[in-house]
Amino acid sequence: MKLKVLSLVAFLAAGMGSAYAAEGELSIGTEGAYPPWSMADAAGNVTGFDADVGNLLCAKLEVKCKFVVQAFDGLIPALKAKRFDVIISGMSITEDRKKEISFSNGYAELANMFVAPKSSDLAGIHDFDTLIKALDGKKVGVQAGTTHAHYLEKNAPKADLKTYDTLDQMQIDLASGRIDTAFSDASALEDFLAKPDGKDFQLVDVKIASSSDATLGEGIGVGIAQENTELKAKIDKALCELVNDGSIAKASETWFKTDISRPCK
Known part of the structure; x- marks a missing residue:
């Protein structure tokens, strides 16, 4: 195994110029505060779907994984500053982000939804147009820097948009009534509903697919520095194998109770 790692490092060193090439280690930037995608404990240990994808990818590339916890809206600047090699943090592939970094092929996709108090007028809405109109004047929580x-x-x-650095901050304001509703991916909101603070809330019955609007992106991908073309090619190949052999589906079933893997291009 050690010889294989060294061989891979030698192969990539000329084109990448990253910590990965220098150390035989893939350093992964992730938020660490967005369950069930990415959770970091006090010691910096990262678990969740993102961690599973990262570990699967590292095993395919035969390198060690190192997770670096970073606020979501700082992930792209930190990648460009070479603080880590890649981003694996439930990050949607969008045209705006592709102007700054490269992405792997998309490997996952999940519906986006609103959550609101059961007593709210939003709770009984079932169609998109009515929902968007009902948001006029409402205080709506979202995480800063997200799609x-x-x-x-x-x-x-x-809508009166309120942005938060972390999901936890948004959920605290939602539970305390400082915002009327929150918009995120369905898995993050279901995590809130499973907590005591979420007992008087429900999902609004309107699912918004990422594919429905360009601002929501082209699925979830691994963020890679634009100059790291060798690394992108290897990650694309490895992710395709992990999707096709069911590894990504298995990880998503663990964390989301459903298969959110996206077919390999």
Whole structure:
């Protein structure tokens, strides 16, 4: 195994110039505060779907994994500053982000939804147009720097958008009534509903697929520095194998109770 790692490092060193090439280790930037995608404990240990994908990828590439916890809106600047080699943090592939970094092929996709108090007028809505109209004047929580924030800026301009650094901060304000609703991927909201603070809330019965709007992206991908073309090619190949052999599906079943893997291109 050690000889294989050294061989891979030698092969990639000329084109990559990264910590991965220098150390035989793939350093992965991830948020660490977005269950069930990425959770970090006090010691910095990372678990969740993102961690499973990262570990599967490292095993395919025959390198060691090193996770680096970073606030979501700082992930792309940190990647460009070479603080780590790749981003694996439930990050959607969007045209705006592709101007700054490269992405692997998309490997996962999940529906986006709103959560609101059961007593709210939003709770009984079942169609998209009615929901968007009902957001006028409502305080809507989103995580800063996400596709969810960009989507609402474009599609619900009359909503009073409140941005948060972390999911936990948004959920605290939701539970305390400081915001009327929150918009995120369905898995993150279901995690909130499973907590005591979420007992008086429900998902609004309107699912918004990522494919329905360009601002929501082209699925979830691994973020890679634009100059690391060798690494991108290897990650694309490895991810395709992991999708096709069912490894990504198995990991998603563990964390989401459903298969969110995206077919390999």
